Amino acid sequence: MLLNSAFFKLNRIPLLLTVSCFIFYTAFAYNLVRTDYTKLIMLYAILFFLFYKLVQILKHNVSLLTWIAFGFRAVFIFAIPNLSQDFYRFIWDGQITLIGLNPYLTTPDFQMGLGILSGFPNQMELYEGMGPLNASHFTNYPPINQFCFVLANLFPGQSILSSVIGLRLLIIAADFGTLYFGKKLLEKLNIPAHNIFWYILNPFIIIELTGNLHFEGVMIFFLIWSLYLLYVGKWQWAAVVLALSISVKLIPLIFLPLFFQWFTSTSLNTGIQDNKKDVSLWHKMTKLISFYAIILVTTLLLFAPFYASEFINNYAQTVALWFQNFEFNASIYYVAREIGYLFRGYNEIAIIGKITPIIVVLFILIITFFRKNKTTVELFTAMLLALSFYYFTATTVHPWYVATLLILSVFTKYKFPLVWSFVIILSYLAYINLNKADKSENLWIIGLEYAIVYGVFIWEVFIKKTTSSNKL
Template sequence: MIERLWKYQKTPIALAIVSLVTYYLFAFQLERANTALLLSLYSILFACFYFIVSKGKNDFSLLLVFAVALRLIFIPVIPNLSQDFYRFIWDGRMFTQGLNPYLTTPQSYIEAGNLQIVAQARQLYEGMGALNGSHFTNYPPVNQLIFAIAGLFSGNSIIGAAIVFRTTIILADVGIIIYGKKLLQKLGLPIHNIFWYGLNPFIIIEMTGNLHFESVMLFFVVLSLYLLAQGKWILSAVMIALSISTKLLPLLFLPLFMQYFLTRGDRKTTHFRSSYPWKVRFREITKNLPRLVYFYLIVIGVVILTFLPFLTNEFAENFGASIALWFKKFEFNASVYYIIRYIGYQTIGWNIIGDVGPLLPKIVLGFLIVMAFFRNNRSLQATITAILISISFYFLMSTTVHPWYVATPLLLCVFTRYRFPLVWSATVMLSYAAYGANGFNENLWLVAIEYIIVIVFFIWEVYRPSKVTIVAKTAIES
């Protein structure tokens, strides 16, 4: 059996062994400030990943084994590229003591000398950093539940909590691969496409390695889409609600389901607003409207239920203030916003984030409305494509784009003909160059390179579809 496997899958196995060694170095030897080593190791991993999927695409089970094995390397490791998990542990330990994590900040306890509020309070606060510790938590209830589970099962062990987080994320990624395969089959696409997500070193490093919970959110998203493809729209609504209660991002998806529900996923017409006489369209929409309304009501109801245990008079104010900070204060790895900021400096002489930041979400909302009403989103694949384009536009308009945010467009793209998020998953790691030995200092030339490559590739995909199809069939089989 082993000899036969080696005979037919020699290249993927050899590259997987190289990846194992490289991931070990990444997990145990790398410091975030060592940008040269980080980018070198990542380049090796990305090249290996590309050829593993390309050469081993006919053996789904083997690729799944690789996906799990490569993640297991990170099990006993403290994340070396992100400090966020310290805040996760803090929130979880507060929750297990019956305290509402949304009502106070870690800094308030530290300054009051109330170090017994959670075990290892000082260590956790120093780990998360003063910036994180000075703000109210913005992690939704499903995340808080996972944090609490880690608090229950890890005791006072930081590495124990990290292992609980990591196990949850690995299980979520396995679920994504399994249900992603099922969804690809429903859409008539190659099942190995899911490994452009599942074996991507960006995903393995940012989710399993750095303990970001986009994987859990995306598991619920994929399960929701699969259930929708099966016609189980009630369960689909519950799953999309759970994804929102993990990360708020899927709230942006909701308007884009409108056409799919109002037309029952009919592919016959090319435009939502034409092709049928208006009386026929009106009858069709009227007939299907209740299902859309019920879908939205279920989503809203489940989200409210998950937040219900935390609701107090102070909750909305604190949670809203924390979310608003991302638009008014924080700047990292942005694209369009940095151009606007530069224009502001040149024209009025100061940073205009306080004015522009709140305006950008309104632009995104306008874009979502256009995508919902004026693009053909009648089939499920067309709906997924609309979500992909809309989420990517949202990130282009954002003032802060952490690397792990790219996980969402990356997963969505495997169910479409687009692959620009795959390119983005390679270039986004350039953003870590901001964390040098002398502290934080963002290199805007590297940010420009990151986005120029992605945008140019996207334009190429849009305006040269025949060329993309040829490349997709021969290289990554879109």
Template sequence: MDLKLLRLYKFPILIALSCVAFYWNFAYGLAREDFGRLVMLYTALFFLSYKLYELLRHNFKILVILAIIFRLIFLFALPELSQDYFRFIWDGQLINAGINPYQFIPTEISNELDFSNTKVLLKGMGSLSAGHYSNYPPVNQLLFAVSSFLANSSQLLNVMFLRAIIILADLGTLFFGASLLSNLGLSRDRIFLYILNPFIIIEMIGNLHFESVMVFFLVWSLYLLEQKRWFASAIVLGLSISVKLLPLLFLPLFFGFFLNSPKLSFMKLLGFHCLVILTLVISFVPFYSEEVLANFMASVGLWFGKFEFNASVYYLVRWVGFQVKGYNIIETAGKILPVITFVAVLLLTFLRKNATMQSLIKSMLFGISVYLLLSTTVHPWYLAIPLLLSVFTQFRFMLAWCLLVILSYSAYSNAQYDENLWLVALEYTVVIGYFLYELFLPKNSKPLDRVY
């Protein structure tokens, strides 16, 4: 019987073992400067993981076990593709020392601290992070503080605790995502397009990006809202925003869902929004002062008016600006493009009914996609929310985007961190082209959501 099972599952076993080997290489033997190897390993993992999903999609338990194994491979590894975790540890240690992480720039207070690892953290986080105020919202800060408290000054232990938090968040996303899919009459195995995706495993587990925690709270909130438990849903959504501010973008889109649902109403819509904002405000209370608020908003504003990375529409606008004005117009574009995004979200709010959970999620996917396409900065891990949302729709352009976003790492292959704009153009040409193909696919064609 065992031999029969071995023969039956020989290809999935071979693919799974290959994935283990490749993830091990990612975790313990890869530098982000080695762009060619990075792309080859990532591409191989992407296609092997998708093949594994196709072969085992109806064996839910095995896919869960594999998803956990792939994540545990990274448990003892220090992130090599991102240096953000040094700032996480820094902020956590400040809180445990009774210092407000929003109040001081690291380079300003480094000489006043008696941390044994101050120099290591400052060097590790880099001059950009060390020269600005923290922009991580309060729930994120709480998790940094807990990890720092448990690990003391051990860098590896801190990373392990942070990684454990993210793994638990992914398991929560697996549970609530699969449950929501089942409630919507969709196959629950779709959740593995997110959970088993190498993009999620590498960027979230490997590189310690807390978008996984934000996504967990978001899908939990949507699960509660689908059951019309709007009060609890609002609180959980507020927690999601307090991990990363991005879900604030979705607030207008709930208008149609509340007004078109029998058990909901306009008054409950107002209550929902008030609870979301109240939860966010309460999370900031322990850190609040006028100075801190100004510092935090200034730090967040930098991402719109100063920084640029892996952008699409903005790079075209920037080129036009150079032709017309003769200089980089990022400060102007950084103010106008968010307004266009907000207008797009309002159009999605009032031109689409969003009466069902699936239509609401589709509008959320469209809204955040517009936001990312108009952003001046699109780091790979920003794609976590739209990837999760796409699982509940027929759209699969996010799989292409998550595959091609690895090309943005070409910037780290040179000392100047110069981007290869040809690779950026390739990324967005394919992604936008695939999205338009899916959007305007002839109605008599087989729906894509039945394929997956």
């Protein structure tokens, strides 16, 4: 009793903050409608403040922060996502695979047009829940993601909720893995281990991944595991695990050129720093090529079970939509679009969407060959800058995309992704006029979001760096 009394006395503020978070997360999970914008913003802002204070106060108690982080996730176990409808398509794809069909070959619209599929529970609810946009397109989720969808549908029960619980448990398990390998890598890099909680305990991550069931969390787990393996010298296994990450979400493909200096630097960086200065460039290039080859072969093997003559065309067609059809929460693209309207007046995405991938590739090549990326921290920083540039120029930036930036920033000196993880909630207000005559995004709100993000980004990357250099 005395021990319990002393514990509560010493930790009364963290306990108060934790209990408050549980209450607000419960309200967020079970008593929030997406269109209740005032409540959405208020709950998120309060949770973000409480999270920030918890990490500040308990940064030396990693064990307690871990229990708290996964306790918050447990709040969402029985909740149906309220900010995204993508999970309906996840469950649909898993059910399609379970009845023996290839999810890449037909759309839900086509499948429903054939009539109700036998042995397929909740077809109408899933079809109506995913919405007409999702139902009219081929799936773009890679094979490991599809495997997760199948596993989720094997969770006991025939309801949508049972599949939701299955999806959620997989994402929570991935967060455990990210915490484990992320903490180990931070310790090896002599970076404070509590930095991982800017990701793990962040309400943005808890709400968007555990709550709304986005699989960036699983992709990030494999990415951090791969980078840990690379650091400790197991580069062959790092390649295999990186292929698993790519096979959840394609976004890690953008990082592949950035490994060039890691493998070809003077001090061979394929593992814990060895000092084999005399290792030939040919030997290093052979390892780099082997690294890429393992990734390519593993990825192809993972896609192989789904291969059919129509597969490549269908998949490429769906991926291309993100560059040339969809527009949401963009920044530089919207400015370029407005400039283009002055000359052409319509369909700017068809033109800009073809140019921006080329610009992104050129930027990544510049970082690859002209920026120092030899150490692990430099590699993380290069990844962060490359992905940030891609999102800054993208036509579509959904809130959960920022999760990858956030985990990369944990290993660097930059905090603009943490700021973005807070202001990204403004993107949910983009269609605040949805029930009015104006159905377009509110560009003032998007402008406010990016004014804050770009302000912090410019300060950290350019102004702060220059100021520090002048002091030296």
